[in-house]
Amino acid sequence: MxxxxxxxxxxxxxxxxxxxxxxxxxxxxxxxxxxxxxxxxxxxxxxxxxxxxxxxxxxxxxxxxxxxxxxxxxxxxxxxxxxxxxxxxxxxxxxxxxxxxxxxxxxxxxxxxxxxxxxxxxxxxxxxxxxxxxxxxxxxxxxxxxRGGGGWREWEVVGRVEETADVATFRLRPADGRPAPDFRAGQYVSVQVELADGARQIRQYSLSAAPGSPLRQFSVKRVHGGATPDGEVSQHLHTRVRVGDRLRLSAPYGDLVLGDTDAAAPLLLASAGIGVTPMIAMLGQLADLGHEGPVRVVHGDRSPAGHALRADHEAYAEKLADASVHFFYETDADPAQRSHRTGLVDLADIDVPQGTRAYLCGPLPFMRAVRTQLIGKGVAPADIHYEVFGPDLWLAQEG
The missing domain is CATH 1.10.490.10 (Globins)
Incomplete structure (x- = not known):
């Protein structure tokens, strides 16, 4: 050293x-x-x-x-x-x-x-x-x-789903016909596109389907800049990329993955906004494995209409033996839905079993707030794992 x-x-x-x-x-x-x-x-x-x-x-x-x-x-x-x-x-x-x-x-x-x-x-x-x-x-x-070497591989878009007004899901298969290497739930791929000015820009997108599929699936939120420029790559993918087009993808990477755990271990998956994507992959894997332990599924969004992949969120949770779903919406929460609540994510009334391992993905203020609440409920800091989309300012600050 x-x-x-x-x-x-x-x-x-x-x-x-x-x-x-x-x-x-x-x-x-x-x-x-x-x-x-x-x-x-x-x-x-x-x-x-x-x-x-x-x-x-x-x-x-x-x-x-x-x-x-x-x-x-x-x-x-x-x-x-x-x-x-x-x-x-x-x-x-x-x-x-x-x-x-x-x-x-x-x-x-x-x-x-x-x-x-x-x-x-x-x-x-x-x-x-x-x-x-x-x-x-x-x-x-x-x-x-x-992963058998770094670099890029061409993939063909074989499906596109408009999840919400600003989120689209892309499904791709290897253009060369060779098998797709497997990945771990929670990982992401880099996507490289050529923009109108000839620049080849790269962005990372979490894989939003469970491992085991011959396809790659990722969901992209269109970035509206506001005070900053619109997202170049997300805008390109939304407006230009259709079924039959090709994209260059990296191998899967990322360290926010479900750890090796027994089937009875308690888990909490908390997300906000487009941070739902790695959680969907994790839920899909847990459903495929027949996870028996308690799983707390928590998500925050502006409204039910803006909640991307909500049907998958609910469907995977329903397949689990012991799962509870808690969706928080700033507006338009449906009082007839027991899982819906109005306001920001609040764990006060949610039972978090002892020994819970938590996975978080969403904006930094959301993850900081949830982490604080989890620690207050007795979850060990070492058992709280997170993913940041973009430069990891939290990691840099936390050291």
Whole structure:
């Protein structure tokens, strides 16, 4: 791990570097994209760059990794590294790209901190960077090997379902006719599309069907930007992609998956909005396996009409031996439906059995609120797992 000399230097300079990390990452991205414009065009999410969320996630993850190294010199933050590695693998990141990042990141550090970057400081933070980079490279290598190599594969759209006004489900089969490798419920694929300006943009979408199918199924919410630009890829998929078209998909990745558990284990699956997609896959798998333990199914949405995959949500839950469904709607909740409630998700009246393992997916405020409520009900923090769509600002902040 981090050498004693570098640990002392990092500990002493962490407040300065941490205080400037936002400006450092902003200049890093500007410099890298000026030198390598194809990265923004064909790899990095242009929407996240415009909104600044990718910079926040990178800044937070570097600061969190460095803090962990000096606070726990004999431990590696495997959860954080694993989540980042899964995302990188889904983008087909190669080891040599870490050298490109290193070059422009350290140029930005020198540009922002100036004379404070002595040779000793530079060497210490260089050690931090390569400890993180080499750990990620090793994890990504293993992920590629497990999936028979990284890269992209063409898939043909064989079905499209309009779930709501703004959510469409796409079903695809391998264009080359070879079998589709299996996946774990909760995982996602990267989808690469060519936009009108020739850019090849990539987005991740959770698989919204249970494992075992020869098809891939994912559901896409059309992103209306409001204060930010509309979602480029979601708009393209909604307006341009029809049955018979082809898309390039990665292998399945992601670490929010149902853990190995016995058939009687209590579970809670909580989602909001389009965060329902990995939960549908998990429910489908539990139904296929004949899970016997109690399952609490919780979902929050604006209205029943906007609740994507609601029929699947209810149908899979009904197949389980001991499941209860709790849907919270801000408007138009049907009082005749026992599962419907009006308002934001509230676990106060929901029984959460001892030993429950919880899975969360949705906007950060929703997941923070649910996590707090679960801990208040006695659920161990280690048993609360989550998925963030987009840059993982929660992971960066939590460390």
């Amino acid at each position: 981090l050498s004693e000399q570098s640990a002392a230097t990092v500990r002493a300079t962490l407040p300065v570097v941490g205080g400037a990390i936002g400006e450092i990452t902003e200049r890093f991205y500007a410099g890298m994209f000026a030198a390598r414009p194809e990265l923004l065009r064909d790899l990095f999410n242009r929407g996240n760059q415009a909104a600044g969320t990718q910079r926040q996630a990178l800044a937070g993850s570097i600061a969190a990794f460095a803090t962990h190294l000096v606070d726990h010199p004999d431990e590696r933050p495997d959860a954080m590294l694993g989540r980042i590695a899964h995302k990188h693998a889904s983008l087909a990141i190669a080891p040599e790209q870490y050298g490109i990042v290193h070059e422009h990141l350290f140029a930005a550090i020198v540009e922002v901190l100036g004379e404070a970057v002595t040779p000793e400081v530079a060497a210490a933070w260089d050690e931090v960077y390569w400890l993180m980079a080499n750990a990620l490279i090793a994890i990504e290598k293993r992920l590629y090997e497990e």
